Amino acid sequence: MNRTTEQRNAEVTKTLEMLDKMPRIEVNHHFRARLLQRIDAMEVRKSTGAVVLGGAFSPKLALMTLLLVLNIASAVMLYMHQSPQLAGASGAVAESMSEDYGGGPALSYYDDQSAVSR
Amino acid sequence: MVVNTCYRFVFNREDAEDLAQEVFIEVHRSLDKFREESKLSTWIYRIAVTKSLDHLRKLKRKKRFSSLKRVIGIDDPADSIPAPSDDNPADVLDGKERVTVLQNALDALPDNQKTAFLLSKQDGYSNQEIADILQTTIPAVESLIHRAKKNLQSRLERHYRSDN
Numbered sequence: 001m002n003r004t005t006e007q008r009n010a011e012v013t014k015t016l017e018m019l020d021k022m023p024r025i026e027v028n029h030h031f032r033a034r035l036l037q038r039i040d041a042m043e044v045r046k047s048t049g050a051v052v053l054g055g056a057f058s059p060k061l062a063l064m065t066l067l068l069v070l071n072i073a074s075a076v077m078l079y080m081h082q083s084p085q086l087a088g089a090s091g092a093v094a095e096s097m098s099e100d101y102g103g104g105p106a107l108s109y110y111d112d113q114s115a116v117s118r
Numbered sequence: 119m120v121v122n123t124c125y126r127f128v129f130n131r132e133d134a135e136d137l138a139q140e141v142f143i144e145v146h147r148s149l150d151k152f153r154e155e156s157k158l159s160t161w162i163y164r165i166a167v168t169k170s171l172d173h174l175r176k177l178k179r180k181k182r183f184s185s186l187k188r189v190i191g192i193d194d195p196a197d198s199i200p201a202p203s204d205d206n207p208a209d210v211l212d213g214k215e216r217v218t219v220l221q222n223a224l225d226a227l228p229d230n231q232k233t234a235f236l237l238s239k240q241d242g243y244s245n246q247e248i249a250d251i252l253q254t255t256i257p258a259v260e261s262l263i264h265r266a267k268k269n270l271q272s273r274l275e276r277h278y279r280s281d282n
Contacts, residue, residue, distance in 0.1 A: 012274040015216050015223075019239045025131055027121050027138070035139050039146055 119242060120166050126236045127170035128177075129221060137173055141166045160250045167233050167251060178225060223273040227266055234259050235266035 120141055125134035144165050152161055224232055230252060237243045237251065238259075249259045 008275060008278045011278045012271060015220050015274055016270065018213075018216055018220055019126075019236075022126065022239075024122055024241075025125055025134065028135060031121075031135060031139070035142055038139060038143060042143065042147075 120162060122240065123163060123166045123237070124170045124173075126240055127167075127232075128173055129217060133173065137166070137169050140169050144169070156250055160247065163247075164251050164253075167237075171229050171233070174225065219274065219277055223270050223277070226273055227269055230254075231262050231266035231269065234262035235270070238263050 121134050121138040124137040124141070125131065128134055128137065141162065145162055152158065156164075224236070227235070233252060234248055237248045238245070245256045245259050249256045252259065252262075254262075
């Protein structure tokens, strides 16, 4: 069925009128009790949380903790970054020692047993 | 008044009551942040409007998700639309459909137009109060209401034209 413009306009008006006809609602008689109960529960949770944290939690404390964590993390990063250099340094010491004591078979057997038999 | 304000936005009694509860909890929680730059009632209604718009946004996301679920073959029984109580089943069905059409048209409006229009439809809100809630001027509110009406009209006309 094809609607005429008048019919369409009537439908639009009828639909928009629904907003004017919307009834005012009265709240459920439990509304106030439920609300007070929720607020009480919230208060209890808040006070419990304060006790757990010793009431000392503040943005200042959070910032200090964050800075401490960052400090520790950067120290660990720095240490990990320097470790391969330390290993390299110990390798260089070993090399210089072997040069000092020469490459002769008398001492090299500690490293390579086959060198003695030669 | 808070419940009725929320009801205007969500068209559902239970949701409106839940939202009103959230509003009063928020008021209780942030009362110390209230700076008396506006009336306490205006501040409360602003919270009510924000909560209602948030709720509508959540519903929209849920709707999108449930249509996706329908596409991939999972049914969603949560889609229930409230209807005005009526004895005649045909009228109930017609009312239900009309509410859905109206809700969809309202959903498509920008938030500020929707808010200004819905508050203007509710008794007890003057344009000055709506302007205070929206933190704007009275001429801006009048313009928002005018544009909202125009947009709704054209959306509904389009709907009933395509419904032929």
